[in-house]
Amino acid sequence: xxxxxxxxxxxxxxxxxxxxxGPGIAxxxxxxxxxxxxxxxxxxxxxxxxxxxxxHDVVDKTYQIPYPAAGTTALMNRLQYIHxxxxxxxxIPNFDAELPQFIKLAPTLKAMGIATFLPSxxxxxxxxxxxxxxxxxxxxxxxxxxxxxxxxxxxxxxxEAFGYPLVVKGKFYDAVVAYTLxxxxxxxxxxxxxxxxxxxxxxxxxxxxxxxxVLGDGTGRMISAIPMRKLYITDKGKAWSGxxxxxxTLIQVAQSFTDATQWKxxxxxxxxxxxxxxxxxxxxxxxxxxWIYLTAxxxxxxxxxxxxMALGEDQPVYEGYEAGKIFVRYSxxxxxDINEFHQISGKGxx
Amino acid sequence: xxxxxxxxTSESGFIFNPATGDSFSANPVAAEILRQLKQGTGAAQIxxxxxxxxxxxxxxxxxxxxxxxxQLKEANLLES
Numbered sequence: 219x220x221x222x223x224x225x226x227x228x229x230x231x232x233x234x235x236x237x238x239x240g241p242g243i244a245x246x247x248x249x250x251x252x253x254x255x256x257x258x259x260x261x262x263x264x265x266x267x268x269x270x271x272x273x274h275d276v277v278d279k280t281y282q283i284p285y286p287a288a289g290t291t292a293l294m295n296r297l298q299y300i301h302x303x304x305x306x307x308x309x310i311p312n313f314d315a316e317l318p319q320f321i322k323l324a325p326t327l328k329a330m331g332i333a334t335f336l337p338s339x340x341x342x343x344x345x346x347x348x349x350x351x352x353x354x355x356x357x358x359x360x361x362x363x364x365x366x367x368x369x370x371x372x373x374x375x376x377x378e379a380f381g382y383p384l385v386v387k388g389k390f391y392d393a394v395v396a397y398t399l400x401x402x403x404x405x406x407x408x409x410x411x412x413x414x415x416x417x418x419x420x421x422x423x424x425x426x427x428x429x430x431x432v433l434g435d436g437t438g439r440m441i442s443a444i445p446m447r448k449l450y451i452t453d454k455g456k457a458w459s460g461x462x463x464x465x466x467t468l469i470q471v472a473q474s475f476t477d478a479t480q481w482k483x484x485x486x487x488x489x490x491x492x493x494x495x496x497x498x499x500x501x502x503x504x505x506x507x508x509w510i511y512l513t514a515x516x517x518x519x520x521x522x523x524x525x526x527m528a529l530g531e532d533q534p535v536y537e538g539y540e541a542g543k544i545f546v547r548y549s550x551x552x553x554x555d556i557n558e559f560h561q562i563s564g565k566g567x568x
Numbered sequence: 569x570x571x572x573x574x575x576x577t578s579e580s581g582f583i584f585n586p587a588t589g590d591s592f593s594a595n596p597v598a599a600e601i602l603r604q605l606k607q608g609t610g611a612a613q614i615x616x617x618x619x620x621x622x623x624x625x626x627x628x629x630x631x632x633x634x635x636x637x638x639q640l641k642e643a644n645l646l647e648s
């Protein structure tokens with residue numbers, strides 16, 4: 219089905235609404251509610267069992283796209299095919315790993331009439347785990363000290379610098395709190411085997427973990443910031459329930475980040491509030507978090523605002539939101555048919 | 569001594585601190601004390617009310633009051 223002329227056609231990735239969910243379904247829910255116009259959602263999937271593919275009341279049509287490892291040309295070819303069919307007006311990518319390619323392709327997509335609203339390659343790199351400490355130093359933001367190491371022998375210097383416990387982190391994912399050299403070594407081997415080198419060793423900061431969903435317009439204007447504390451955490455450390463907070467100091471951290479980076483698009487700041495009320499930025503995720511629908515529920519619909527800005531429409535800074543708004547995630551056995559599985563796995567679209 | 573401005577309380581004794589996301593349950597007496605603190609009533613006046621309303625020795629009241637206030641401080645519910 220071709221998108222009717224007066225409808226918006228928006229492509230969204232991150233349809234993996236699993237136990238460690240991608241943000242796609244939450245983004246779509248917010249778009250459908252917040253744009254006040256008819257929207258056709260085109261899902262872009264990587265794997266055949268991403269639940270969103272089969273949720274037809276959420277995603278109108280899904281196309282598989284190549285993994286980032288296949289390169290930008292393969293992705294571009296696929297997007298061209300999808301664009302011919304769907305007349306896309308906007309793409310909202312939601313995975314860290316795919317963002318560099320979409321950032322690279324943004325000018326070409328724009329020339330095709332497809333909008334994006336993404337950070338620059340420089341912004342994306344600067345907040346990378348490997349560069350986070352320098353990033354904090356440069357912008358006077360409180361970030362835990364770290365060392366980037368390439369060999370197991372380097373752990374010795376981390377021990378001297380930070381003492382124990384310390385945190386051993388993978389370049390892309392995984393973090394282990396190590397209380398002894400043996401534990402740190404074990405974590406080094408395990409994480410480097412899975413995610414490669416370097417390994418980031420970070421000083422351990424204890425406190426209350428808070429996440430802030432932030433939307434910047436790319437000129438230093440912070441359109442929205444919603445802080446959330448996790449109330450229930452899965453064994454993978456993901457929020458299964460969370461509550462919006464009202465605390466000006468958290469909003470100020472988000473504002474300082476936006477001022478310093480001129481961030482364009484959505485992102486998530488992972489904050490640790492210590493007993494002394496210091497606010498450390500532990501990590502910066504360069505896209506919307508999976509709990510992004512909570513921003514809409516609290517009164518600041520960040521995905522809808524991003525879409526409006528991407529399409530060149532006016533988007534004022536949001537004022538006020540509801541503190542104490544809670545999300546409780548749940549699982550649901552969605553039923554589909556072998557024919558649908560066949561369609562997506564055989565033809566790459568459904 | 570004041571309850572933080574943004575602390576939400578309900579008649580049933582539910583307390584919510586929107587800055588931390590913490591919530592607590594208070595018994596009816598504690599809920600009434602919190603209500604009065606929120607209205608800006610002073611400690612001396614509240615204690616007077618407690619002495620009039622309940623059979624409690626002044627010394628015991630002082631001890632319980634201190635303990636209660638410490639709990640509120642620990643829960644980050646009082647203005648510092």
